[in-house]
Amino acid sequence: MAEKRWIAETLFDDLGFRTSYAAERVLYETQTAHQHLVLFENAFFGKMLMLDGATQITGRDEYVYQEMMSHVPLFAHGRARDVLIIGGGDCGIAEEVLKHRSVKRLTQVEIDASVVDFAKEHFPEFTKPVFADKRFECVIDDGMKYVAETKRRFDVIIVDSTDPLGPGAVLFTPAFYAGCKRCLNKGGVLVTQNGVPFLQSAELKTSIAHFKALFADAVCYLAAVPTYVGGHMAMGFATDDRRLRRRSAKVIGERYRKAGRFATRYWTPDLHVGAFALPRFIAELVAGAGKRARR
Numbered sequence: 462m463a464e465k466r467w468i469a470e471t472l473f474d475d476l477g478f479r480t481s482y483a484a485e486r487v488l489y490e491t492q493t494a495h496q497h498l499v500l501f502e503n504a505f506f507g508k509m510l511m512l513d514g515a516t517q518i519t520g521r522d523e524y525v526y527q528e529m530m531s532h533v534p535l536f537a538h539g540r541a542r543d544v545l546i547i548g549g550g551d552c553g554i555a556e557e558v559l560k561h562r563s564v565k566r567l568t569q570v571e572i573d574a575s576v577v578d579f580a581k582e583h584f585p586e587f588t589k590p591v592f593a594d595k596r597f598e599c600v601i602d603d604g605m606k607y608v609a610e611t612k613r614r615f616d617v618i619i620v621d622s623t624d625p626l627g628p629g630a631v632l633f634t635p636a637f638y639a640g641c642k643r644c645l646n647k648g649g650v651l652v653t654q655n656g657v658p659f660l661q662s663a664e665l666k667t668s669i670a671h672f673k674a675l676f677a678d679a680v681c682y683l684a685a686v687p688t689y690v691g692g693h694m695a696m697g698f699a700t701d702d703r704r705l706r707r708r709s710a711k712v713i714g715e716r717y718r719k720a721g722r723f724a725t726r727y728w729t730p731d732l733h734v735g736a737f738a739l740p741r742f743i744a745e746l747v748a749g750a751g752k753r754a755r756r
């Protein structure tokens with residue numbers, strides 16, 4: 462019997478450790494125009510997608526990240542109609558966003574068409590409902606160029622990017638965040654995939670510093686994603702409306718009830734509020750990052 466292939470996440474090689482997963486089957490592997498893509502089946506985590514040696518999504522824990530990147534900004538905002546996703550090729554976040562009836566238009570800007578094509582074949586649980594929804598449009602473009610040039614304006618921008626390597630690096634720059642600010646309607650909110658602070662503290666600190674130069678309120682909230690190893694996963698949260706992240710669980714619960722209480726497996730109104738309560742080392746990192754813009 463052929464030796465099982467072990468596929469390693471090489472994202473933290475510079476920190477001197479790797480996480481490896483036994484591949485029961487390799488379903489798809491290719492070098493796209495932008496990145497190395499491998500999809501394989503793991504006995505415990507199910508389907509696993511890695512881009513350039515970094516775990517993106519697994520069948521077993523995808524709901525944690527997808528729900529927290531979607532429902533927190535949408536329920537915090539409370540009346541979002543126009544939503545922009547940068548990246549998000551697997552369409553997992555789009556599927557969550559479209560559960561909100563208040564959303565009238567969802568635009569996804571993904572740089573790598575082959576990730577979307579591949580997701581149509583291997584993640585139909587996301588792509589089928591999403592591409593069948595008239596509110597959804599997918600644009601193949603570099604997110605940096607899109608936010609610098611578009612005439613559209615959005616209530617919520619969700620940056621579901623890869624890590625600050627390869628094509629994703631530009632999505633962690635001050636120019637990109639300034640482009641996002643330019644595209645936001647008054648009182649709009651920007652959320653970003655911002656790594657695991659225990660292992661990627663510089664990434665979070667840099668982003669928060671850029672946010673502070675652009676927005677009145679610049680923080681992060683947290684979730685525990687089992688395959689984003691290293692403890693808490695941080696999601697950047699930036700807006701000029703300081704009230705958004707201070708909504709009570711009662712208010713968020715009322716908005717959830719009005720939204721039809723669609724099924725979730727991780728997000729709840731109480732957890733939404735609790736996710737902004739930061740452990741001291743992350744709170745100090747956020748407080749120490751950059752200077753806040755004068756308002």
Ligand code: SAM
Binds near residue numbers: 548632
């Ligand atoms: N949840 C995952 C994570 O946290 O690592 C990210 C998932 S999603 C697959 C990331 C997507 O960002 C990929 O499909 C990648 O092609 C896309 N992406 C990377 N750089 C981009 C850019 N500059 N503009 C638009 N999309 C980009």
